[in-house]
Amino acid sequence: MKGSKRLLFTLLGILLVAAQGFAFQPSDIKYVEYKGEVVNSSNGRGISSAYLALNNSNISTITNSDGEFSLKVPEDLIEATVTISVLGFQSKTLPLTCFKSEETRIELDETVQELDEVSLYKATNAELLVKEMLDKKDENYLSDESLMTTFYRETIKKGWSNVGLSEAIVKIQKSPYNNGKRDMVSIYKARKSADYDKLDTVAVKLRGGPFNTLYLDMMKYTEYVLRPEMLDSYKFTFTDPTKINDRFTYVVEFTEMDKTDPWYYGKLFIDAATSTLVKADYSLNVDNRDVAASLFVKKKPGGCKVYPVELNYMVDYAQENGKWHYAYGRAELEYVVNWKKKIFNSRYKINSEMVVTDWQPVQDENWKRNNEIINPNIVMVDDASGFYDSNFWGSNNIIEPDKSIENAIEKIKRNMNQ
Incomplete structure (x- = not known):
């Protein structure tokens, strides 16, 4: 379990270097x-x-x-x-x-659930329910390759100021949940921006790009969090049940018992009728700063200490024709940069999220040959590219920008035109 977790940390970390670039690409599809x-x-x-x-x-x-x-x-x-x-x-x-x-x-309307309906929940052992959830993965999740269109956004803030923004339409060849084949990822269109010089500060970059959210797919990448043969390293307990999409849902709290390394804890939302994981909210405890820094910080300038202080994750699944699939992932990371000769430290918040906006069965057997496949080491503010156009997003669904992000984009555009 620890070896798999360390592999994930190696793939997904932050870099503290310089940054530049701004790019868009157009689309002419009617919608x-x-x-x-x-x-x-x-x-x-x-x-x-x-x-x-x-x-x-x-x-x-x-x-x-x-x-x-x-x-x-x-x-x-x-x-x-x-x-x-x-x-x-x-x-x-x-x-x-x-x-x-x-x-x-x-x-x-908020869900108001009378607990007299709790009799519909039959499970009495939380760990056995999680085991059943994993055992039924092949039955409950997509068993055919599919091509997913997703929207990915990555934001980096120093305090309340946006210092890095990356957005992309991402294509994913999603392999079936019943085999170990890795998903392939290609950036279809992208734009990025950075304003480090204006803030006169160290530049924080997130390594991994869309993989930071794709690997949150617990049911595909069980080796990172819920490895079946290592379930005895967790403690599982029931908390109050709920409803998701008007379906009765178990809520199972989990926490790792071995706390020598950063350790996971959170909640699993499991459909009561099918034992399907439909949502997970979880975090990684990083109280051990030295170990956390060695795992998550891949490059930093001299004269400072950098370490994560909060790492939160969420994954949602959607159902289509009786089969479930990854629908949305979000990672919220907070880091501290502590300079030796400065009284106050700096805090950076890094948010990345990806939503599946469309998916179809794979029909192109040469998809890999016809697309530029990215690897998990991608740094969006360096590697994403495209061309600016006012109709950039075309017919692709995206997450509407937050007001603070919109303001930051406009500010960066003005700075670039000066």
């Missing part, structure tokens, strides 16, 4: 775009990470941290319906005719 927000009906607050799926299609997107969304639909599908779902709220299905090009407001 209809709908924008709006998903809010809590009781207080009007935006709901982040709400999943919007166009029914009877593979098209989907997700809300940003402000609850805002952008959904792009081909013209021939405008008579469809959309299901909006998120943990803790009742799902809602609406006809696409209810959506507007701007300011669509969707209200979701």
